[in-house]
Amino acid sequence: MTTILSTKSLHKHFGGVLAVNDVNAEFKARQLRSIIGPNGAGKTTFINVITGKLPASSGAVVFQEQDVTNRPAHVLVRLGICRTFQITSIFMGLSVFENVRIAAQTEIGGSLRVFSAREGLKNVNTKTWEILHRLELKDKADVPSNNLAHGDQRLLEVAMALAGDPKILFLDEPTAGMSPAETEHIAQLIKGLTDTIAVVLVEHDMDVVMRISDEITVLDQGRIIAEGSPRTIQDNELVKEAYLGHG
Amino acid sequence: MSEMVTKRRSTHPMKIVALLIVVTCLTLFPFVVTNRFYISLVNEMLIYGLLAMSLDVLLGYTGLLSFMHNAYLGLGAYVVGLFLIHVAPSSLWLALLAGVVVTSVIALPVGWVQVRTGGLAFALLTLAFGMMFYTIVWKWYSLTGGDDGLMGVPHPDIQVLGITLGSSGNPTTMYLLSLCIVFICFLLTWRIIHSPFGAVLEAIRENEERASFVGINVRRYKLYGWMYACMLAGVSGGLFILYRGYIGPTTMSAFAGAGVLMMVLVGGMGSLWGPIVGAGIFIFMQDYISTMTEHWELFVGLVVIMLVLFLPRGFIGLGDYLTRFRKE
Ligand SMILES: Nc1ncnc2c1ncn2[C@@H]1O[C@H](COP(=O)(O)OP(=O)(O)OP(=O)(O)O)[C@@H](O)[C@H]1O
Ligand SMILES: [Mg+2]
Numbered sequence: 001m002t003t004i005l006s007t008k009s010l011h012k013h014f015g016g017v018l019a020v021n022d023v024n025a026e027f028k029a030r031q032l033r034s035i036i037g038p039n040g041a042g043k044t045t046f047i048n049v050i051t052g053k054l055p056a057s058s059g060a061v062v063f064q065e066q067d068v069t070n071r072p073a074h075v076l077v078r079l080g081i082c083r084t085f086q087i088t089s090i091f092m093g094l095s096v097f098e099n100v101r102i103a104a105q106t107e108i109g110g111s112l113r114v115f116s117a118r119e120g121l122k123n124v125n126t127k128t129w130e131i132l133h134r135l136e137l138k139d140k141a142d143v144p145s146n147n148l149a150h151g152d153q154r155l156l157e158v159a160m161a162l163a164g165d166p167k168i169l170f171l172d173e174p175t176a177g178m179s180p181a182e183t184e185h186i187a188q189l190i191k192g193l194t195d196t197i198a199v200v201l202v203e204h205d206m207d208v209v210m211r212i213s214d215e216i217t218v219l220d221q222g223r224i225i226a227e228g229s230p231r232t233i234q235d236n237e238l239v240k241e242a243y244l245g246h247g
Numbered sequence: 248m249s250e251m252v253t254k255r256r257s258t259h260p261m262k263i264v265a266l267l268i269v270v271t272c273l274t275l276f277p278f279v280v281t282n283r284f285y286i287s288l289v290n291e292m293l294i295y296g297l298l299a300m301s302l303d304v305l306l307g308y309t310g311l312l313s314f315m316h317n318a319y320l321g322l323g324a325y326v327v328g329l330f331l332i333h334v335a336p337s338s339l340w341l342a343l344l345a346g347v348v349v350t351s352v353i354a355l356p357v358g359w360v361q362v363r364t365g366g367l368a369f370a371l372l373t374l375a376f377g378m379m380f381y382t383i384v385w386k387w388y389s390l391t392g393g394d395d396g397l398m399g400v401p402h403p404d405i406q407v408l409g410i411t412l413g414s415s416g417n418p419t420t421m422y423l424l425s426l427c428i429v430f431i432c433f434l435l436t437w438r439i440i441h442s443p444f445g446a447v448l449e450a451i452r453e454n455e456e457r458a459s460f461v462g463i464n465v466r467r468y469k470l471y472g473w474m475y476a477c478m479l480a481g482v483s484g485g486l487f488i489l490y491r492g493y494i495g496p497t498t499m500s501a502f503a504g505a506g507v508l509m510m511v512l513v514g515g516m517g518s519l520w521g522p523i524v525g526a527g528i529f530i531f532m533q534d535y536i537s538t539m540t541e542h543w544e545l546f547v548g549l550v551v552i553m554l555v556l557f558l559p560r561g562f563i564g565l566g567d568y569l570t571r572f573r574k575e
Contacts, residue, residue: 051460077462089460091453102450103461105443111463114444121443164462 001028004198005050005081005168010059012042012049012222019045021222022059027168032194034201034209036233037219038243043202044086046219047170051083052076064167077106080167084157084174086202090145097141099156101128103163127163135159135189151182158186168198175205187212210234218242273426277419287490290422292530293429294486296523299510300436301479306508307516308440309472310452312370315377317507319477321499323350323484325384325391328400328494339403339415343485350481351474353380358473362466365455377504385496396495400488415489425486429523432479437519439475448472506533509547513554515561524562 005027012020019042027033035043048054050061052073060069068076091099104127105111105118119125132138135155140148145156154174161169171190175183183205191212193199203209209216209230216233218226220242226233233239273293277286302316327346335341361372384391391397402416405424413420439445447468450458459465488494497503506529514525532550536543554561 053456053460072464073459074462074464077460083460085460089454089457091450091457093453094449098446098449102446102463105446106462110443111447111468112444114439114442116442118441118443118446124443160457160461 001031003027004029005061005063007046007050008060008062010046010049010061011057012045012054013057018222020049020057023219023222023224025217025224027198027200028215029167029198030194030196031214032191032199032201032212033215033217034203034213035217035219036203036206036209037225041219041242042222043219044172045222047083047172047200047202051081051170077164080165081170082161082164082166082168083170084154084161084172086172086176088150088153088157090153090157090160092144092146094145095141096137096143096145096148096156097128097132099145100131100137100159100163101125103160104128104131107164131159131162135162136185151178154178155182155186158189162193166197168200169193170200170202172202173204174201175203175208183208270426270430274423277422283418286418286422288530288534290418290425290490291534292527293422293425293523294483294490295507295510295526295530297429297432297483297486298480299507299514299522299526300433300519301476301483302507303511303516303519303522304436304440304448304476304479305472306511307518307522308445308452309448309469310455311365311469311472313373313476314370314508315373315381315499315501315504316476316480317504318377318380318499319350319354319480320484320487321384321494321496322353322380323347323481324488324494324498325397325484326350326481327485328397328488329390331401331403331488332397332399336401337403339405339489342403343482343489346485347478347481350484351478354474354477354481358470358477362469362473374501374504377499378501381496381499381501384499391496394496396493397488398493400492402489402492416492421490425490428482428486432482433519433523436479440519444468444471509551511561513551513561515558515563518563521561521563528562 003026007023007025010020010023011018023046035046037043045054049056052071052075055070060067062068063079063081068079091102101124104124105121108121108123108127110121110124129138132141135158137152137155137159140152145153148156154176158171158174174186174190178186187208190199190201201209201213213230216228216230217224218233218239225238225242226236273289276289280286298316298320302313305311305313323346326349327342330342330345357376361369364372385393387393402414404414405412405420415421415424447463450461450463451465451468455465510525510529511522512525513528514523515521529547532547533543536546540546
């Protein structure tokens with residue numbers, strides 16, 4: 001399998017806190033890699049640096065053999081590096097349809113058309129409906145997204161990320177606050193995505209992680225302490241220690 | 248499936264009918280009410296309506312707070328005035344064009360700096376730049392007339408396709424010119440707001456971070472929105488100087504800037520006609536109450552406080568309120 005994105009000795013510190021400490025990671029095409037680790041391990045910060053939300057302190061991010069370290073987020077998204085946030089980030093005042101439509105529009109093009117109606121972008125509409133259909137949000141297309149239930153808002157954010165046609169998708173705790181049924185639905189969905197793209201999943205629900213991951217990376221205090229298949233991670237002493245040590 | 252999309256957004260025919268009725272009434276107005284005072288009053292409402300509407304493109308559609316949008320009306324007005332005085336006293340269209348172009352040229356570097364920030368920092372920068380322009384205009388006596396203002400601006404004839412429609416010094420002719428241009432700008436802005444480009448501005452208003460994480464170059468689109476708003480402000484400035492024949496630095500003061508902001512808030516942001524209605528109410532209070540008492544600002548303040556308390560969404564909120572009332 002080909003490596004699609006990798007980090008080379010990536011560092012990020014906040015003052016004296018080393019949130020990401022010399023991380024070398026590889027993400028492969030059509031693979032689901034989970035990143036786990038105790039609270040404050042640096043999982044979110046790691047994603048933030050890769051996706052252009054935060055500048056790296058040192059080190060490099062390489063995407064398809066191209067150095068993309070510290071590129072602005074919108075450039076990375078256009079290259080195919082998309083993400084969702086640990087705290088839901090959607091366009092609250094807009095309808096479900098419009099949330100996904102604007103993401104599709106940015107991907108497909110047409111944002112500089114000032115004299116046509118936004119409904120007129122046929123490809124954008126088709127793609128939007130396709131994604132809403134795939135994520136079973138179609139019936140809620142007209143609902144203002146701030147009226148959605150929490151679980152559907154999380155799902156909507158995944159829909160928006162997918163509309164950007166990602167080659168690699170970072171999901172920061174997508175199941176947080178979801179009901180068991182919703183969690184199951186999104187877990188299946190995430191697994192299905194790896195038919196075409198690479199997925200990086202940060203997740204606290206170990207049941208989900210162990211079931212759907214191809215590979216797992218364990219972070220603790222900004223460092224990778226273990227890597228491997230779900231089975232090897234389950235049996236790893238260092239990992240157990242890290243989780244117990246931090247409660 | 249695609250039918251659902253078209254249905255969702257189509258403009259209600261009643262809105263088009265209402266717009267046509269309003270425009271017809273406004274067109275007939277100077278022939279029914281021939282009092283020059285009232286014609287000029289409504290003319291000023293239209294001009295400030297255009298300015299308030301352009302501010303709402305920033306505030307209500309892109310989520311950017313500009314404290315001194317009047318600075319760009321002022322710049323447009325001074326440029327058009329200076330053009331008519333020094334360059335070509337009879338070229339009305341050329342003067343208006345110069346006003347828009349020069350205003351845009353000045354607004355570009357300002358916007359370039361401003362869009363690097365957001366929220367409060369953006370708002371403070373608009374204040375800083377606006378006060379800078381105010382001071383320049385106020386102090387550069389030899390060019391602008393300083394405190395005395397720019398006087399003796401000629402009134403060119405209004406010509407369309409070689410046909411002279413009348414002098415811009417004639418209140419009725421000038422009123423009709425303003426109405427025509429404001430109407431065109433309204434339609435243009437309506438078109439832009441509902442375009443794919445308008446959708447990008449809305450996304451930025453709703454959530455800047457998310458906007459950049461769906462691939463939008465937020466700074467660039469903020470700059471586009473800013474430039475459009477300043478161009479329209481430049482147009483309103485051109486109309487302003489043509490109708491008044493005079494402009495002083497107070498038009499560009501922070502106090503006047505707060506007035507434009509109030510027009511938008513009173514009318515209701517996030518709509519195009521709201522700010523125009525807001526400008527109408529504000530100018531009416533200002534001109535009408537000032538004939539009765541010199542403390543008119545006090546009354547304007549009171550009315551604004553009442554509106555904010557009872558119509559928090561502004562005048563457009565009243566429309567929603569009435570339709571809901573009727574349904575129940
Ligand atoms: N913007 C910031 N400024 C300062 N410190 C930060 C910032 N973001 C994160 N940190 C610190 O960096 C460390 C890693 O935080 P991070 O949010 O990446 O952890 P995490 O693994 O995502 O945790 P969780 O499981 O709780 O989401 C923590 O010590 C945190 O306090
Ligand atoms: Mg986190």
